[in-house]
Amino acid sequence: MKKMITIHSFKGGTGKTQLSVNIATILAKKGKKVALFDLDLRAPTLHEVFNPKKVKCYINDVLSGNIEINDCMIDVSEKIGEKNKLYVCFANSSTEAIREMISRKRKWEIEALKKLLIIRKKLLEEMNFDYIIIDTSPGIIYLSINAVVAADLPILVTTLDESDVNGTNKIVRDLYKVFEKKPMIIVNKVLNTSEEKMKLLDELRKESEIIGILPCFCEIGIMKRSSIFVIEKPQHQFTKMLEDIVNKII
Ligand SMILES: Nc1ncnc2c1ncn2[C@@H]1O[C@H](COP(=O)(O)OP(=O)(O)OP(=O)(O)O)[C@@H](O)[C@H]1O
Ligand SMILES: [Mg+2]
Numbered sequence: 001m002k003k004m005i006t007i008h009s010f011k012g013g014t015g016k017t018q019l020s021v022n023i024a025t026i027l028a029k030k031g032k033k034v035a036l037f038d039l040d041l042r043a044p045t046l047h048e049v050f051n052p053k054k055v056k057c058y059i060n061d062v063l064s065g066n067i068e069i070n071d072c073m074i075d076v077s078e079k080i081g082e083k084n085k086l087y088v089c090f091a092n093s094s095t096e097a098i099r100e101m102i103s104r105k106r107k108w109e110i111e112a113l114k115k116l117l118i119i120r121k122k123l124l125e126e127m128n129f130d131y132i133i134i135d136t137s138p139g140i141i142y143l144s145i146n147a148v149v150a151a152d153l154p155i156l157v158t159t160l161d162e163s164d165v166n167g168t169n170k171i172v173r174d175l176y177k178v179f180e181k182k183p184m185i186i187v188n189k190v191l192n193t194s195e196e197k198m199k200l201l202d203e204l205r206k207e208s209e210i211i212g213i214l215p216c217f218c219e220i221g222i223m224k225r226s227s228i229f230v231i232e233k234p235q236h237q238f239t240k241m242l243e244d245i246v247n248k249i250i
Helices: 016-029 046-050 059-063 095-102 106-126 142-150 162-176 195-207 237-249
Strands: 003-008 034-039 086-089 131-136 153-158 184-190 209-215
Touching: 003 016, 003 106, 003 142, 016 034, 016 046, 016 086, 016 131, 016 153, 016 237, 034 046, 034 059, 034 142, 059 095, 059 106, 106 131, 106 142, 131 142, 142 162, 153 162, 162 195, 184 195, 184 237, 195 209, 209 237
Parallel strands: 003 131, 003 153, 034 086, 034 131, 153 184, 184 209
Antiparallel strands: none
């Protein structure tokens, strides 16, 4: 089934961008048509992964109502050895654009939610996309919550750091439930399976379904931003585990 998937987290640095890029890549490699969005307008990253030569317009322009989404999707399929399968809508990483984003008023945010719902409809129903993957800013940022509200499936990424787990459960209870959203959880960067960490996993399971538990692999952290892990290392355990997660998502 066609889906818009928002990848969110309570804390920063949990692996949202890494997972968004690799999940989108696995789906595209499976023959699905995928749109990947950089909705982390405060700290855009996807341009560092895909190094697009020419970007005519950004998601910022679409959300502000200046431009149509069709014009902002860049075909990056070549990078993953495919044709017409993976498209990215980048965010404007200029200092002015980030400043402008931070000073947005509530009215803009409400309009942005409407725009996200229009984008969903257009891509999934008119442009034949199978999946939209949205990489967001961490925490209770208005735009990230909008992307959660607009999603068919929100995914929360957390580590097994105690404050991360508590914060994740808190936003599930205080925010996701209010919007009647049931997130799936990916636990990432797991360093050990001590009794204490297992208890934290049980805490997460009280509120949500966990669809994957991924260890911390040093080779991921040291890899260049511009490389896509599942392409570079198709036989690696992390790739296999992500493929299992994707099968659950599908
Ligand atoms: N399983 C893992 N093992 C080791 N390193 C990882 C793992 N997952 C992600 N990382 C690394 O952790 C760092 C942070 O990941 P990433 O940028 O994807 O997080 P993020 O949640 O998008 O951060 P932000 O909240 O700042 O947007 C990166 O260097 C990434 O390569
Ligand atoms: Mg990120």
